[in-house]
Amino acid sequence: MAERPTRVRIIPRGPILVDGPVEVTGADGQTARSSRVVTALCACRRSALYPLCDTSHRRCRKVES
Ligand code: FES
Secondary structure (H helix, E strand, C coil): CCCCCCCEEECCCCCEEEECCEEEECCCCCEEEECCCEEEECCCCCCCCCCECCCHHHHHCCCCC
């Protein structure tokens, strides 16, 4: 039986959600590990926990008029 592919979801103005435990290696060579069922990767580069999302993207949204 074929294994289900890893699901990755891109959230507009938010993180990239990856299913399953993940190990992420950044451009600096540092590795971050997460054992969560879903891991949020930072796509805005504002996270203090980069490459993991710390929800900082929520404070930086434009106010629409
Ligand atoms: S996407 Fe959430 S802090 Fe960057």
